[in-house]
Amino acid sequence: MEKIFALINQMEADGVIGRYAIGGAIGSIFWLEPFTTMDVDVFVNLPPSAGGALLSLSPIYDYLLARGCETRGQFIIIEGWAVEFVPPGTRLVEEALTAAVVRDVNGVPTRVFTGEHLAAICLQVGRARDHDRVSRFIEQGALDAEKFEDILHRHGLLEKWVKFQQNYPQP
Amino acid sequence: MTELMRRIIESKRACRQELATLPVGEKLRLVEQMIADTRAITATQPPKPANPVRIGRV
Numbered sequence: 008m009e010k011i012f013a014l015i016n017q018m019e020a021d022g023v024i025g026r027y028a029i030g031g032a033i034g035s036i037f038w039l040e041p042f043t044t045m046d047v048d049v050f051v052n053l054p055p056s057a058g059g060a061l062l063s064l065s066p067i068y069d070y071l072l073a074r075g076c077e078t079r080g081q082f083i084i085i086e087g088w089a090v091e092f093v094p095p096g097t098r099l100v101e102e103a104l105t106a107a108v109v110r111d112v113n114g115v116p117t118r119v120f121t122g123e124h125l126a127a128i129c130l131q132v133g134r135a136r137d138h139d140r141v142s143r144f145i146e147q148g149a150l151d152a153e154k155f156e157d158i159l160h161r162h163g164l165l166e167k168w169v170k171f172q173q174n175y176p177q178p
Numbered sequence: 179m180t181e182l183m184r185r186i187i188e189s190k191r192a193c194r195q196e197l198a199t200l201p202v203g204e205k206l207r208l209v210e211q212m213i214a215d216t217r218a219i220t221a222t223q224p225p226k227p228a229n230p231v232r233i234g235r236v
Contacts, residue, residue: 008206033206040197041208043216113203146191147198 008033008047011085012117014074015049023070024092025052028107028118030100030125035140037110038122038149046082046089050104050120053094067092099124099131099162122149127158130167142175 018024029037031048053062071083082089095101103124109116120128126144129137144150159168179187197205 008210009203033209036205036209037202038198040194041200041205041212043212044209045213110202112206117202143194147195149198 008086008088009113009115009117011047011088011090012112012115014071014085016116018067018070021070022054023066025054026104026107026118027051028104028120030093030103030120030128032140034120035122035125035144037119038125039140039143039147046091047085049090049092050095050100051092052104062094064092064094097131099128099158102158102162103128121154123151123155123158126150126155127162127164130159130164130171131162133167138171138175141171 012029015024015027019027028034028050029047030050031046032042032044033047036042036044051067053064054066055062068078068083071085072078077084079089082091084090095104103120106124107118107120109118111117122144126141126149129140129144156165156168159165197208200208
């Protein structure tokens with residue numbers, strides 16, 4: 008998988024994408040135990056297209072298709088993995104992208120969301136599997152309480168956090 | 179919860195914690211292995227029941 012991360016680093020260096028960070032399930036695996044997932048979510052700031060303010064994923068597709076990658080729905084297949092490039096859709100994800108940290112994957116520096124932001128995003132999205140992931144973060148002791156509660160406070164998620172704690176007792 | 183269940187849960191938790199401490203590269207290699215194994219199982223295509231359970235509004 009480090010080949011994917013190396014390619015994404017190259018895309019950033021070439022200016023095809025702005026700042027990127029790995030999120031979703033693969034991002035969570037950086038902080039948790041490995042578990043099965045089929046895709047790689049890459050959150051990206053997109054450079055504005057020439058001559059207009061509209062943001063477009065086309066340069067990403069063009070860049071990767073020219074390097075032999077294929078598309079499958081909204082995904083681009085890189086090294087056998089379904090990779091999706093996602094511009095941040097909420098203030099929380101924008102902040103997660105800004106606060107992302109670099110970790111080494113077999114010699115490839117890879118930017119990834121912090122555990123606190125990943126867990127907060129899970130809480131915000133709120134599906135059953137997202138709640139399950141929050142409980143894994145807690146069980147692993149992977150979250151700094153002060154940082155996590157600060158994020159929840161700033162993004163209006165404290166009520167969801169209270170409800171979560173009522174439904175998911177301490178592991 | 180029985181004592182046996184408690185021990186099984188605790189054992190799984192300890193296993194998850196041990197796996198979480200592996201280097202990221204090793205964790206991602208395990209994910210790739212799991213996906214390959216999952217695909218092999220999926221390829222067996224188990225028969226579907228004739229009358230599958232559905233979620234209905236009561």
